[in-house]
Amino acid sequence: MTMKQRIESKLAQAFAPERLEIVDESDQHAGHAGHRPGGETHFRVDIVAAAFEGETRVARQRRVYQVLAEELADRVHALALSTRTPEEARRVG
Numbered sequence: 001m002t003m004k005q006r007i008e009s010k011l012a013q014a015f016a017p018e019r020l021e022i023v024d025e026s027d028q029h030a031g032h033a034g035h036r037p038g039g040e041t042h043f044r045v046d047i048v049a050a051a052f053e054g055e056t057r058v059a060r061q062r063r064v065y066q067v068l069a070e071e072l073a074d075r076v077h078a079l080a081l082s083t084r085t086p087e088e089a090r091r092v093g
Helices: 003-015 057-067 069-074 086-092
Strands: 019-024 042-048 078-084
Touching (some): 003 019, 003 069, 042 086
Parallel strands (some): 042 078
């Protein structure tokens, strides 16, 4: 299983998102801190889930980091996160 698949599986299980998009941006970070041969170190995550209702942006991100703690301790160096509720996603488009 790739790191992207692991991230997708864990986030889907934890938050039952309406939308989940994960992009491996590792190739854009070659030569930077945390980059490893083979990539799978830098990801952009866009997640829309009702589970985030009533939480601040920081609380949402902390929950995502908690779910992905094992991956962050091992191979993943960076996550760019967008964490929205379904209502917020509808307003923004």
